[in-house]
Amino acid sequence: MSRTIPDPLISEAAALIGDPTRAAMLGVLLDGRARTAKELASLAGVAPATASGHIAKMTAAGLVSVASQGRHRYVRLASAEVAEILERLMALAAFARPPRRAVGAEEAAFRHARSCYDHFAGTLSVELAEALVRRDVLRRGPDGFEPTLHGERWFRALGVDVARARASSRAFARCCLDWSERRDHLAGALGAALLEALLAKGHLVRRKDGRTLDVPASGRRFFAEEIDRSPPRSAAAGRPGGEQPAEQQRA
Amino acid sequence: MSRTIPDPLISEAAALIGDPTRAAMLGVLLDGRARTAKELASLAGVAPATASGHIAKMTAAGLVSVASQGRHRYVRLASAEVAEILERLMALAAFARPPRRAVGAEEAAFRHARSCYDHFAGTLSVELAEALVRRDVLRRGPDGFEPTLHGERWFRALGVDVARARASSRAFARCCLDWSERRDHLAGALGAALLEALLAKGHLVRRKDGRTLDVPASGRRFFAEEIDRSPPRSAAAGRPGGEQPAEQQRA
DNA sequence: CCGACGCTTCGGCCGCGGCCGAAGCGTCCC
DNA sequence: GGGACGCTTCGGCCGCGGCCGAAGCGTCGG
The missing domain is CATH 1.10.10.10 (Winged helix-like DNA-binding domain superfamily/Winged helix DNA-binding domain)
Known part of the structure; x- marks a missing residue:
């Protein structure tokens, strides 16, 4: 045949x-x-x-x-497409295999905040994206996310050049599925610009090797502020600060 | 290192x-x-x-x-995750390589309507999903699509058991990116139930081999009706990036 | 109960492809 | 210009893994 x-x-x-x-x-x-x-x-x-x-x-x-x-x-x-495929393959492997051993501090930090290609990923990024949606900074549109008018101000206040991101040839504000979280976070040109701004402001710091992002004190304040500014969605949502609360997932 | x-x-x-x-x-x-x-x-x-x-x-x-x-x-x-990764890998290959030769009737039909794992994919499925969003049958939510109350009636009229799909353990109404279209269509439990219903009503017919779905007369009427019931969105639906010549609307 | 059938395991063959060291080319810097 | 450096190409080695036929196990049907 x-x-x-x-x-x-x-x-x-x-x-x-x-x-x-x-x-x-x-x-x-x-x-x-x-x-x-x-x-x-x-x-x-x-x-x-x-x-x-x-x-x-x-x-x-x-x-x-x-x-x-x-x-x-x-x-x-x-391209970002390649990055996304790689992330999905990681997700597949992580869920197919048993969780092996308890996650170490290294891996906990990695799951908490990391870069994915050129944007911000991990638990913290998912929480941020969801908070921004609740606060009507972002909305879900036909091609992923879309900042509201009020949201464009939020981004600009952070130092993100929204207009330039929109003019970019690549997708403006895609949503990207997080492999460890299985929830969406902000990707695309706007996501890349956001990561850039967060690094520039010192809210996130790249480790020299690897993709893990450390969250210094100023960043912890920033994220706590931005994420808690909206009504908590459920009991489990909080705890943005600590970077190694033995985030044991799945039994 | x-x-x-x-x-x-x-x-x-x-x-x-x-x-x-x-x-x-x-x-x-x-x-x-x-x-x-x-x-x-x-x-x-x-x-x-x-x-x-x-x-x-x-x-x-x-x-x-x-x-x-x-x-x-x-x-x-x-799982549907595996199916999606496979589709994305196809997309990657299709765009990395030049389009090779002109698409034949076989491939045109394949792009137009096919099954992707257990749901409906291809040009026609993307158009349907977008029409349903315009008509407020579906909305984009935090986890993909979500039918409105009015939308639940639409699905039920088609013979889709929305409550059962919602009760299913898998994601209810994810959006899935189409490799040939690069736009979202309806996947998840609701997407699977929709394909089932469309097959049961004879609007779509599986070919014996392969994933291509044929669209008989009743189906053409159905899709024309459902998609045209809302204002056309723009002259050229696709992104300018990947033009597919001769997207022949199969007879 | 016996044969047909679907599937798996085992052993062995063989080729693809990853790996390296050496050599060649281009670039940079003193 | 000369040497250090980054990268690529070439040739050859070698092992992993895909492939098959044969044999073994379980299931179904007459």
Whole structure:
């Protein structure tokens, strides 16, 4: 019997992602930053020659894009779509396998606040997005979220250039499903601008390696303020401050 | 340097999907129907022994689930999440590669109306979902769509048991991004019930093989009626980015 | 009870593809 | 110009994993 239309399409990209070395590289790139080929090689634990081959393949398949700059070649994820697929694959694996062991402080922090490609993800980001919807800063629209007029002021007050984000060629304010939370948070150009602003204001701080975002005191104040400003939606919603309350999920 | 947390998680599932034979099987299962191991073997073009091994691996990883029934073992996709990841991978491949050749009638029909796991997808489904939103039958809510009170009547008139869909353990009315359209359509328990009802009423007819859905005369009348009942939204419905030439409106 | 059938397990074959070191090319900086 | 550095290409090694046929187990039906 003839195979139906879609199969070779599916397997191509998946086979690329499926190699552990390439997956490690993509995992690194998930923070949205660009990396040189050598950096990726050492982070993934292979020789530069090997990494080079991987990068070439992933570029051809549209998973990553490369920018030459001097004698360096900077590699980054090709698009937010790629990032989202990677996040979903993580979600799949996390729920298919048993929860293994209790989560450590490292992983708790990672689930709490991290960067996903170029925007803000994790428990805290989901709570923020939901609070913004309750406060009528954001509304759900046909293409994800949409800031209200009142909401545009909120973003501007944070230092986000809403007009520039809207003018961007990419989706303006998509919603992105969080793998650890299974709830939406703000992505797209506006999400990226928001993360940028939160970093600039020092409410979030990137760790040097990895995607985990630390939440310093000023950030804890900020999020507590913004999230609690609206009627609590349920008993469990609170606790934005602590970054390692042994967030044990699922028995 | 130590690899960051997520990599092995990502590559596991992806490696499974990445094998062409397994991808072929998953592609077949994307129509939501359960298949016996032998059927899958012949559809994927391998010996039963080979297929058996693949099925075991995919089951362990939570990609498919198996139900023994007499001497048959029925295989189906494990969840709507898996189906969505597969659809997204297709989208990625379709946009990374050039459109290759002009789309044939086969593929045009496939893009127009097909089943995606257990719900209705394709151009027509996207148009229907958007029309239902315009007519206030559906609204966008925090977890995808939500039927209005008036909308519940609409669904019931079609023979959809809304209360049962809502009681189901799975997500009630998620929105699912269409790979060929890049726009949302109705998924989740309500989406599944809707497809069921449309098939029962004869507005859609499954082809024996593959996921393409044919739209007989009664269905064409139904969709024309339901979609046109609201003001047209704009001249060109699609995003300018991915133009599909000759989206022939099947006869 | 026996044969047909569906499925799985086992053993062995084989090829694809990841890996590296060495060599080559381009860029930068002294 | 020369050397250090980043990256790529090439050749060759090697192991993982997909594939099959044969054999074994369970189920169904006459």
